[in-house]
Amino acid sequence: MAKENLTIINDIAEVAKESVDYINSQLENFTPERYFTIALAGGNTPKKLFRHIAENYATALPWNRIKLFWGDERCVPPDINESNFKMTYDNLIKFIDIPPENIFRIKGENNPDEEAFNYSIALGQNLRSRNGLPSFDLIMLGLGEDGHTASIFPGRLDLFASDEYCATAIHPDTGQKRITITGKIINNAAKVAFLVTGVKKAKVVSEILYRVPGADKYPAYFVNPVNGKLRWILDAEAASVL
Numbered sequence: 001m002a003k004e005n006l007t008i009i010n011d012i013a014e015v016a017k018e019s020v021d022y023i024n025s026q027l028e029n030f031t032p033e034r035y036f037t038i039a040l041a042g043g044n045t046p047k048k049l050f051r052h053i054a055e056n057y058a059t060a061l062p063w064n065r066i067k068l069f070w071g072d073e074r075c076v077p078p079d080i081n082e083s084n085f086k087m088t089y090d091n092l093i094k095f096i097d098i099p100p101e102n103i104f105r106i107k108g109e110n111n112p113d114e115e116a117f118n119y120s121i122a123l124g125q126n127l128r129s130r131n132g133l134p135s136f137d138l139i140m141l142g143l144g145e146d147g148h149t150a151s152i153f154p155g156r157l158d159l160f161a162s163d164e165y166c167a168t169a170i171h172p173d174t175g176q177k178r179i180t181i182t183g184k185i186i187n188n189a190a191k192v193a194f195l196v197t198g199v200k201k202a203k204v205v206s207e208i209l210y211r212v213p214g215a216d217k218y219p220a221y222f223v224n225p226v227n228g229k230l231r232w233i234l235d236a237e238a239a240s241v242l
Contacts, residue, residue, distance in 0.1 A: 042084035147218025151178035
């Protein structure tokens with residue numbers, strides 16, 4: 001793991017400022033008609049990040065040139081607290097001036113297989129193509145204590161080889177159905193950023209970054225953008241055994 005691809009942070013404010021600066025710097029190099037496309041993550045750490053951006057940088061980004069997607073979603077309606085969309089709406093979207101047509105939520109209330117197919121179409125229609133596949137400008141990822149990322153869980157490593165853009169998955173403990181982007185979409189992004197906090201993730205983080213024998217049981221082990229950049233952003237607890 002190259003040191004320049006690993007950052008240990010003290011505060012979520014660091015990530016918020018860096019994220020805003022990065023998006024603005026990329027948009028400066030884009031043609032006026034090109035959007036910056038992001039796949040968002042769920043979880044408590046992204047929630048803090050979204051809230052900080054909403055409170056401090058709501059007008060610092062040209063939201064009309066940004067398209068928001070999600071890397072995964074629970075199969076629940078958008079008004080249920082488990083919904084990744086609801087979390088993002090409550091902490092970011094309702095505070096910013098982003099056109100509704102720039103928001104592409106995964107409709108967790110729909111039939112999962114049909115929605116995975118429909119979201120695949122949305123990706124194909126709204127993302128630029130690279131290597132013959134839709135390519136995000138940025139994908140945010142979390143990391144589970146079991147090494148899962150997006151909704152690709154241990155035992156479903158086939159989703160890194162799948163030719164589908166999106167697929168359905170089942171949480172191995174709860175049995176809850178999910179919809180997730182697949183490994184080929186993750187690894188075709190221009191930039192992928194893991195955002196990981198908490199001491200409970202430290203062991204998995206260490207095993208993946210040091211590529212220890214057996215770490216290939218973790219889905220996150222296989223995140224490696226083909227022609228893009230991978231970044232790990234950790235707090236001190238998540239980095240405590242590096």
